[in-house]
Amino acid sequence: EAQVTQNPRYLITVTGKKLTVTCSQNMNHEYMSWYRQDPGLGLRQIYYSMNVEVTDKGDVPEGYKVSRKEKRNFPLILESPSPNQTSLYFCASRKAGTDTQYFGPGTRLTVL
């Protein structure tokens, strides 16, 4: 089944404890993105990647890192999480030359 998977789905952590949210797609898509969703603000793009080893900042990159060492994976790294990073995070992928993004199920992160 074609899909975007994220892990973990739920995470509660404490300020300053490094964490990684994984994202994987099995559709051989070139483009991948991370978004965060907060009430009243919709989805805001954190980082995106056009292909392996090519990444760039979105609208709200501060406090986040990403890497794209393989085409299928696009992990989101929070080196030192803070409470204002408590949010619902979505990974998405899209095939180059097409318009539709496919979203993962989301990761609900709480930073205490």
Add this chain to the structure above:
Amino acid sequence: SQQGEEDPQALSIQEGENATMNCSYKTSINNLQWYRQNSGRGLVHLILIRSNEREKHSGRLRVTLDTSKKSSSLLITASRAADTASYFCATDVGSARQLTFGSGTQLTVLP
């Protein structure tokens, strides 16, 4: 900054009625897309309309686009309780940055 802004923020209707949601955006676009999100879940693509199109249909969905007013509307006809969800418009300006989403309309369809 957000490219798309939906209106209204929340909409409550009875089953069988039509639901109309509007989206305004700021810059020129390649296409505009509508997505649906059930509570706490990922977004699902509904329909796309290109900048050179004015209207598009898909099942019970009808999308219009007015590039002169930089606005779009999504009409869901004969709504069902299962249509209850948040609906987002997203604009594609044709760059590798991909989509910019609005803040969404929460639609509640009462049985």
